[in-house]
Every structure is written in C-alpha cells, then in structure tokens.
Amino acid sequence: MSDTDILTRRDGALLELRFNRPAKKNAITNMMYAALADGFEAAAADKTVRAILITAEGDLFSAGNDLMDFAAQNSGAFAGPRHVERFLERMIEAEKPVIAAVQGDAVGVGATMLLHCDLVYVAEAARLITPFVNLALVPENASSLTLPGRIGHVRAFEMLGLCEPLRGAEAARLGIANAALPPAEVEPRARAAAHALAQKPAEALRLTKALMRDTHAAKARMKEEMAVFSERLRSPEAAEAFAAFMERRTPDFSKLG
Ligand code: COA
Numbered sequence: 001m002s003d004t005d006i007l008t009r010r011d012g013a014l015l016e017l018r019f020n021r022p023a024k025k026n027a028i029t030n031m032m033y034a035a036l037a038d039g040f041e042a043a044a045a046d047k048t049v050r051a052i053l054i055t056a057e058g059d060l061f062s063a064g065n066d067l068m069d070f071a072a073q074n075s076g077a078f079a080g081p082r083h084v085e086r087f088l089e090r091m092i093e094a095e096k097p098v099i100a101a102v103q104g105d106a107v108g109v110g111a112t113m114l115l116h117c118d119l120v121y122v123a124e125a126a127r128l129i130t131p132f133v134n135l136a137l138v139p140e141n142a143s144s145l146t147l148p149g150r151i152g153h154v155r156a157f158e159m160l161g162l163c164e165p166l167r168g169a170e171a172a173r174l175g176i177a178n179a180a181l182p183p184a185e186v187e188p189r190a191r192a193a194a195h196a197l198a199q200k201p202a203e204a205l206r207l208t209k210a211l212m213r214d215t216h217a218a219k220a221r222m223k224e225e226m227a228v229f230s231e232r233l234r235s236p237e238a239a240e241a242f243a244a245f246m247e248r249r250t251p252d253f254s255k256l257g
Contacts, residue, residue: 006035007057008042011191013050013198015043022058027066028109034083040090050198054100054117055187061100061126064108070135071242073233084109085226088141091116092218095206097197101190102126102168103183112141114176115150116218118209119197121190122177127165134163135245136237136253138228145221150175 007018017039019026028036043049056062065084072078091098091113100114102122111128114120122128130147132139139147139160148156151174158164172180181189197205232238237256244251 005032008039013048014053014194015039015049016053016055019056019062025060025063026056026058027063029066029069030083033087037083037087037090040094043096050202051097051099051194053191053194056103060104061102061106062110064110067242067245070233074239074242088222089219092215097205097209099190099194101187103186105129109141112143115143115146119193120177121186122168122171122180123183123186124168124180126168128171129165130159131163133161135241136235137232138225140225140229142218142222144225145218
C-alpha cells in the first residue's frame with residue numbers, strides 16, 4: 001500500500017479517515033487496516049477529537065477486503081501481523097460517535113462497518129453488498145449478529161445467504177442508514193451531522209452511545225466469526241473463489257465439498 005491509501009486528517013473537532021485507493025475501488029489491504037486502527041486509537045487518546053468521520057474518494061465507498069490479501073492468506077504466502085482484528089475491535093469499542101459518508105457501493109467489510117457507525121448517509125443508488133458466501137466465506141465484523149438485529153432474519157439472510165445487494169434507498173428505509181441522498185450531497189450532509197455532534201456535551205454523548213450499544217456481545221460474536229472465517233480462508237472453496245476473481249470468470253464449486 002502507499003501511505004496515502006488511508007488519509008487521516010483533522011477537520012476541526014473531527015478526525016476524518018478517508019479511503020483513498022480509488023484505482024482499486026478502495027479495497028482494504030492489511031496496511032490500510034493498520035492505518036484505520038491507528039486512526040481510531042489516536043481519536044480515542046485525543047480529547048480534542050469529538051467525532052470520527054469516515055469518507056471515501058472515487059466512485060465506490062469500498063470494495064471490502066483486498067482479495068489479493070485473502071488469496072495470499074489462502075496459499076500461506078501471507079507473512080507478518082494481521083491488523084484487521086485490531087481495526088474491527090477499535091471500531092466496535094469506539095466511545096466517540098462514528099459517522100459514515102457512503103457515496104458509492106460498499107462491499108464486504110465496507111458494508112458491515114456501517115453497522116458499527118452511529119450515523120450513516122448513503123447515496124440513493126449505492127449498493128450494500130455482503131458477498132461472503134459467494135466467496136466461500138462467512139459473515140464477519142459481528143454482522144451475523146448486528147444485521148439480523150437491525151433488519152430481521154429473513155432480510156438479513158437475503159444479504160448474507162443469497163448475497164443480494166441492498167440499495168441505499170432501501171437501507172435508509174430499513175434503518176441501516178439515516179438518509180439516502182444524491183451522491184454529491186452525501187459527504188456534506190455527513191460532515192454537517194458530525195460537526196453538530198461535535199458541539200454536544202461529549203460526556204453525555206459518550207454515555208448515550210455506551211447505553212445504546214452492546215459492545216461486549218459484538219466483540220464476542222466478531223471473535224467467534226473470525227475463528228470460522230480464518231478456517232474458511234484456507235479452504236479449497238475459497239481458493240477457487242479467489243482464483244475466479246483474479247481470472248475474471250465465474251467460480252466453479254461443483255467438484256468441491
Ligand atoms: N480486492 C482487490 N482488488 C480489487 C477488489 C478487491 N476487493 N475490488 C476491486 N479490485 C480491483 C480490480 O481487481 C481492478 O483492478 P485492475 O484495474 O488492476 O484490474 C480494479 O479494482 C477495478 O475493479 P473492477 O472489478 O474492474 O471494477 P468494477 O467497477 O467493474 O466492479 C466491484 C467493482 C467492486 C463490483 C468488483 O471489483 C468486485 O466485485 N470486487 C470484489 C469485491 C469483493 O468480493 N470484496 C470482498 C468482500 S469480502
């Protein structure tokens with residue numbers, strides 16, 4: 001990764017984390033997870049930061065985990081510490097409000113992270129896509145708990161089992177997003193809401209968020225999912241799914257399982 005793939009910057013009392021790898025649809029590499037985790041840790045440690053704003057450059061919010069990184073983990077070629085879990089934990093634990101501006105499609109962890117945000121503004125036509133099963137994987141980031149909790153089992157299974165996309169307008173109707181907007185309005189609206197939160201009494205806001213979120217349950221489910229996910233990452237089915245993506249063809253699971 002280049003060290004600009006995640007831009008971390010201050011906007012008044014906001015800490016902004018911006019996906020900035022548009023040529024790869026903001027797919028998230030291990031080092032990008034590290035930068036995101038560092039951002040959340042910096043925000044937690046700095047009293048002058050009152051809210052965290054997540055934004056993205058380009059036409060997609062994020063294509064989710066980098067599939068080359070997944071393929072390297074599948075083949076055993078991946079070396080060094082993995083930062084994804086540190087990021088997911090820091091985001092679940094975040095005591096300060098987190099606001100997302102989703103100007104385009106959000107895939108995989110790009111979609112599931114929205115369930116840990118406190119305010120979400122989405123483009124009307126953007127799709128939230130959770131293709132874990134299509135990749136021979138399982139849900140992550142506590143989404144097997146948070147998504148059915150938010151929209152009910154059968155709608156959640158449409159996303160997590162059938163891997164059907166959810167449009168921005170429908171996401172707003174179902175309570176995953178606050179509003180579905182024309183794309184150009186998404187980031188200004190999210191930024192304005194974040195600045196409005198930054199004016200509130202910080203301790204009252206922190207306690208309100210703590211009362212509203214079951215952090216313990218979310219972390220426990222995230223770890224449970226991660227154990228299964230890590231096994232699935234090394235499976236022959238996943239190897240076929242990753243090879244198919246790289247070769248731009250439809251996967252063939254017929255001889256597996
Ligand atoms: N990991 C790594 N690279 C990715 C990526 C990912 N998750 N998503 C997109 N890219 C790369 C493509 O390989 C391509 O690279 P190239 O230009 O060097 O060939 C570039 O980003 C553009 O992607 P492309 O597929 O041509 O764009 P698109 O607009 O036609 O489709 C997506 C966009 C997001 C629908 C499609 O890229 C996709 O399905 N990506 C995989 C999403 C996914 O399964 N994520 C993991 C979830 S767990």
